[in-house]
Amino acid sequence: MTKVTQEEIAHFRSQLADYPSALQALQVLEDCEGDLEDAAIALAIRAGQQPExxxxxxxxxxxxxxxxxxxxxxxxxxxxxxxFAEIVPYLATSNLCPDLLATPVMMYVMRQGANDFCHPLDPLL
Incomplete structure (x- = not known):
């Protein structure tokens, strides 16, 4: 279980204040008491996904x-x-990630560490 702090939620909320889907995702995350995986599953279901x-x-x-x-x-x-103000909307408009899941995905990446998460692609970029 990945627990997100109120400070991290507030950081994302301040950056994504103009992005309604992100605010909705952050509210679900708060409702799930910061449990990132639980919030992502709830959001996936709302987005019509069937998470494993x-x-x-x-x-x-x-x-x-x-x-x-x-x-x-x-x-x-x-x-x-x-x-994340540019990255979350960019990700949300892709065909790879449903709009409601862009924020939890970015929170996951933040928790993993950007360098560690992106390292497998570094030789290709």
Whole structure:
């Protein structure tokens, strides 16, 4: 279980205040008492997805599917500096990640560490 703090939620909320889907995702995360995986499953169901609940790394698998978008060179500085205001909407408009799941995916990446998460793609970029 990945627990997200109120401070982390507030950080995302301040950056994504103009993005309704992100605010909705953050509210669900608060309702789930900061449990990132539980919130992501609830949001996936709302988005019409059928997450593999038995797979404890379901959110990680989704994040890795989006890795090529998240770790793009032009987004890397924002990612490393914790600036998600451009990355979350960009990810949400892709066909890889449902709008409601873009924020939990970015929180997962933040928790993994941007460099560690993006490292497998570094030789390709």
């Amino acid at each position: 609940i038995a797979n404890s790394d379901w959110l990680g698998i989704l994040a890795r599917k989006c890795r090529s978008l998240i770790c793009r060179r032009e987004l890397r500085d924002d990612l490393l500096n914790g600036n």
